[in-house]
Amino acid sequence: MTSEKKAPIDVAVGILMKENGDVLLAQRPAGKPYEGYWEFPGGKVETGETVEEALKREFMEELGITVLNKDPWCCVEHVYPHAHVRLHFFIIRRWAGYPQSRESQSFGWQGAIHVEPLLPATIPLIRWLDALRYPR
Numbered sequence: 001m002t003s004e005k006k007a008p009i010d011v012a013v014g015i016l017m018k019e020n021g022d023v024l025l026a027q028r029p030a031g032k033p034y035e036g037y038w039e040f041p042g043g044k045v046e047t048g049e050t051v052e053e054a055l056k057r058e059f060m061e062e063l064g065i066t067v068l069n070k071d072p073w074c075c076v077e078h079v080y081p082h083a084h085v086r087l088h089f090f091i092i093r094r095w096a097g098y099p100q101s102r103e104s105q106s107f108g109w110q111g112a113i114h115v116e117p118l119l120p121a122t123i124p125l126i127r128w129l130d131a132l133r134y135p136r
């Protein structure tokens, strides 16, 4: 038996946020693990890329959006049956273009989050996100 531990897979995730606090969620396409679950757009960091570069690439590939400004927000690790991921979340308040579904994903702007199911690692973030976008 081996006790070898695999390094986590880095994933760049972006939360597009409008001035009124609405955020963009996307539905995972058919054929991927957790197909049909809702997530914030993003994807795995490729070899030789920084997390920021991966974020920009994924937003262009998935949504046709140019990221103009991004604030690192939080980093969360989660062990799924299919992978151990390290999610690097960014808040994106400035971008160019309108989201288009380039990979046949459904997506939508959400104030209070009404879509489900959400990816398990993303669920706890919603409370933190609400504290950020709706400060008392």
Ligand SMILES: Nc1nc2c([nH]c(=O)n2[C@@H]2O[C@H](COP(=O)(O)OP(=O)(O)OP(=O)(O)O)[C@@H](O)[C@H]2O)c(=O)[nH]1
Residues within 6 Å of the ligand: 011, 012, 013, 032, 034, 038, 039, 040, 041, 042, 043, 044, 045, 078, 080, 083, 085, 087, 119, 120, 121, 122
């Ligand atoms: N984009 C995104 N991924 C998330 C979130 N939460 C979360 O657990 N993940 C996990 O992060 C990983 C992202 O991988 P992915 O398969 O979507 O990445 P990718 O687009 O580069 O896919 P591919 O290159 O395998 O086709 C998945 O294991 C997914 O379950 C989230 O909110 N957004």
